[in-house]
Amino acid sequence: MPSLPDNQFAQKSPASSTPGEILRALAAQAAHLSVAQIDAFAARLANALFAASEQHADPKQANLSFNAAQLLKNNAYAFYYLASSGIEAAFRKEVQVLQQGVKADGVPQDVALTLVSYEEMDKKLAMGRASRSLELASAEQLAALNMRLAALMDYDSVGIQQNPFRPEVVLKVIIAAWTEFNPDQESHHLVLPLLRADILFDLAPILQALNQTLVERGILPELHESYRVKKMDSAAQAKKDEPVKAELDQKLKNYFSAAQAQTQAAPAANFAVPPINAGSANLLDSLQNDLARAMQQGGFAPAGEAAAFAPSAAAETQLFNYLADLQKGMAIRQLVAGAQGVMRLSQLKEQMPELATSGVERNTLDLLSKIFDTVFRNQTIPNEIKELIGVLQIPVLKAALIDKDFFFKEAHPARRLIDLLAKHSVAWDQKKGQEDPLYQTLQRNVNRVQQEFDHKLELFDEVASDIENFVEKEEAAAAAVLQEPIVRALRKEKVKQANLAANSEVAMRVGTGEVVAFVETFLEDRWVKVLTLAYTVKEEKPQAVQDAIRTMDDLIWSVKPKITVQQRQELINRLPSILVTLNKWLNVIKWDDADRLQFFAELAECHASIVRAPLDISPERQLEIAVEVAQKAAERRLEKRAQAEEQQGPEPEVDEFTEIVANLERGIWLQFTKKTGESGKVKLAWVSPMRSLYIFTGTQKEKSFSVSAEELEQTFRENRAQVLVLDKLVDRALMEALDEPAAEQETVAIPEIAEN
Template sequence: MDNIPLSSSVKKGEASNSSRLLILQALVPIATHLVSSQLEAFSARLTDALFKLSDQTIRPEEASASFQAFQLLKRNNTAFYRLVVGQINAALTKEVSTINAKKKPVKKDAEDFSLVSFDEMESKLLIRNLSQALEVNNADILVALNIRIGNVLRRTPINISQNPFRPDVFVHAVYQAWKEFDATPESHHLVLRLLQPNIFLQLKPILNEINEGLIARGIMPDISDVYRSKGKNSDANSQDEIDDRDPYLHNKLRSIFSGQPISGSGKRTAGSLAWSGTGGGFSGAGNGVGHGGGNAAQANADTVTIDRQFFNYLTSIQKTGPLSEQGMDHDASVQPGVRGESPLRQLSRQAPADSLTDVDQSTIELLARIFDFVFNDPTIPEDIKGLIGQLQIPTLKVALLDKDFFFKETHPARVLIDTLAKSGALLDADATSEDPLYHMIEGVVERVQTEFDEQIDLFSDVVADLEAFLQEEEDKTEEAITLPVETALKQEKMRLAREFAEHDVAIRVETGEVAGFLETFLLEQWIRILTIAHSVKDKKPHALENALKTMDDLIWSLKSKNSAEERKELVSKLPSMLSLLNAWLNAIKWDEPDRVFFFSKLAERHAAIARAPLELSPRRQVEIAVNIAQRASERRLNRHVQNQIDKHPDEWSQQVEVLNRGVWLNFVQANDAQARYKLAWVSPKRTRYIFTNRQGHDAFSISGEELIAKFRSGSVTQIVSDSVVDRALIDALKDPSE
């Protein structure tokens, strides 16, 4: 057999000619600006967490500290914003200015806590745990950023501890900002415990933008070659290999490509992958040494042993046109396994005598099974299946040249099939031939079929073209949803303001000291006023303070006054309090007859308080105290029951909670027709979801409760986005008994 060499080239990134320090300094304002854009959502998450802790903890001192911190942050969030931005800007500037010091990586497990207090040790541990969790959540982005910053500094990729934009810097800065914001020591550790990755600043968009900033300055625009080179030098460490995901399937693949039988039978069985290992097996596959087993260890890592006559035979078929045009079963080229014999199996049977080894036969059979699975996937339109079917010969040539196709998810040919399948699933079934995406897919397939010979990089090129096309559509979607996003943010802001208003009223009603008619007034009318005050607190903070004070004065005015001084104070406060009360009610346009009745009732109660005897009998005092305690107990119990209900979300609410931007859902229309929409945006508090079609048209907003209800009723389902080749491979390798 002739040796067919596999050529590969590694592109070298070129560092910018600008000053290294200036390049990194220019990234600090980018990071600071993105932090600033997140502060409202971050503050809302932290405020919510503080309130929940104050409501749920059984430790009185913790409840008091968390509630005080909640009130402080809720009323002074603008000051908190300024402190966070200032601390992060200062920390990043300092890190960038000292980066050339080439700090040595710190071994975190070796930190010495012997000379610090318990509180300091706890703080360090909490900061370290949060930093490590954020590093894990953003590992891929940080690796790319380490490589690019290393390129700027003309070093090898730097360690995470040397990265000036590492999560640890952001965590320390936010913690320092909080310590300045709230001098109460009790709140410091409390806030650190609450700062989990889901509450903390979302670092992914910040780190992504920093990476993009480096790319814009010419710092390694294409980092994929670095990853490929790195993988070639240390293949055993690749996180992409199937061995890392499923060792059992990996071993089955090794058995197939070593020429050894998978089952106990030593005979070749029709329709199975159990081939006899009688020599002449696969010698080596690209950079996949170690996968093949058998003679693989003796093979040159950059060559494969394959029959040149058979390879040329495949090329001649490929150049002639799709398999369906060459006398093979037409239906089989579109849906192999459904009707007729698979074209790949026909090729195996019709190949020149002695041109295929047992490993080659196994490769063809395994690939045929993968295409069987792809063509039977109901989410892929039939037209797209037909186009994917035209890639069978080029993909077979790739699989014969490079067995990494089966082992690595990021193999270019495998990525192409996955991308085509996912893209095809986005097409409307009734208009595929007129869709620009369909024509793009058609052109990609045609290019592979006409140009591919032995250069596997061609698959990377066409995938890049297709992804660029999809990104253009994504960018158009972002522009199209600008107005819906603004509307949704306003809706969420009002909803959050309403929640804060309800809490403000609830904590006062739960004392049991609020008169019945006043409780109804607060719940029905004053919550509306507080909602408005909370929604404008950033621009008019005094409005919220005024509304809260008016409510507290109103509640106080209806409590018993058992001294002449208290009654004198009531008389002096009533005119201004009533004036403010009327002004607020005018603002919400409450002009119903109930308003007249409320003020009449209020005047009667104030008169009764003024006429009541100054001294109450012990029995009357006990009766009042018991009534107050009973009302307070009933309200706390009701709230506890409601909280328990809220704490147990069902499977549909959990499914909606984890939906991320970019996922696709099937919406069942009134006439039972299905329409596919992409989740284009999720509000910071996940109360509003905006969906669009692929081009960004027909955008609509839906609340979280509505979306959960649609999932529960079955009128909305999520479209599977997992790798179709990955699922096909698992299905192809499963045992008959499974």
């Protein structure tokens, strides 16, 4: 089972790696990312089986689904190991096939299906439908990966059927793992119909990561933009945001439609504005001409349609000229006072009410003022960062007047810059103050926009990219520091999950009630440790688990009654090797006290009683004995189940906080209070593959701490942890501003520019 960090797969340069080595690295990366999702997938599959059991009209099918769900829920880690080892082996095999050369798809499907039974035909068709559904959901990433694999191997092309990482490979592994995991053959058909995109793995980030690795190795980095790997891109998230985006677009259209109506209805006298600079005697005529052109174009329209002002027209209005002069004046003050003393746009607006000559200009100014006021009210953003954002008010207003896409496009460069300042503000180390490299980077880029921006929106793109590049370097440095705690956490989780698997294996056997009492105690107290060790070293010694389980099963078999000569002879023949293997494992866990001697003494006595028992038993008496044994086993099984339920108590209910923790993603920030009372903002830096451990860092990135999933859930329940929502700040500010009544907003405490 791979347990390496994602970024390790792209460390070698293209020159130092052969295509075969790169393919093997991709297989390891794909296996690592897939295995990390198995646990969550198993939980979704169990829930889907429970749901199917409630919906089935056929009682038999409902019972099969219910039992299958219970089996998966109670033995998830056994399924995890089967699926994880199968995925890794499948990817290795597929890349070997690709290395041997791209071949045409074999026999046509309709011919191939005539060679198999109808049952097998249905299975193949169902598999094909499931595969195509997943392929469509990740079509762009798969297409990009096909092209890059072809370039890597120097093939003319690589199709879906030759791609080693196609969804079909994962589907086949899951079906094979389920078949091996569930001994009830009648339940084998239940899983395939449930392997939908919403239940199976999220394949998109896996395919994106593989593409990114190839890009970093120089394989088709110039691929068409529609296939580029974007770290923050998520098709699922985009689909989820579609209704909100549509609602926001509609509100903006309504807002600026009202602005256009105001412009068309306003009398010409309203636009008679005194010039603010000498030498602008003809400004009124120019402004009225601009307005007429805007009205002929149909007023304001969203991105992709005719805009109310072309960039050249917006830059010629009196409001724009006033803003340009104001920006220069603020730049001079800023050189003297730094970022302090920034006045809010809503306050500046009061000094220039007559300059916004059209409804579109007035509404642009009003809406942007509300957006900045919403930003300034955000308690999560430090005041010093708010002051930096305040410096951007005039340049951003100019950008919005030039390009109305600012309100409609989340990726607009000026809007992107504000979002970046807000998002990364929480990472600022306030103890270092302005000496913190992050703060200096933000301040330097804000100052550049304030001093240089005139008409070119590309400047916003440049400074935003500079901030993103700095943050990426900081995160790479922080990731190196985290390697040691991550290794410790992986080791801890590995032992924990191995112990769960060991207990599950033992519980399945002693739960039947057929194991004699002293052997049952031995298995629960001692053999669980043996199995835990075997599962822990499974990657290095794959046969260890099978050997430990086989030894346990042999021990259980050896203490069952033997009522025929053949059975007793088999016991005598096998007993020496069973005892040797048993002692070998007990030596490994270093069980050397007197209890070990007592156990083997009881075991020898048990074996002797089995061999010496009378053989002259009639078939009728044998049947009676079998019934008695079965009855006692059933009674013992019920007794053990009652004891277990009494000891464990009711299972903890899944509440909203369980869901919150399960959905936390790397990079998110929390306001976190430890049990010691120490409080601060922390970043989720790493989540273990089984999502049982979470590692957090603070603004001082060299310090980290880990929290278990259970502890984190309890922290949320006790209101000692809250998610800090910092992404898409302008989006949320827009929604809030458009929902506000027209009444005057409350005053926000931001220092004003000192009067000269």
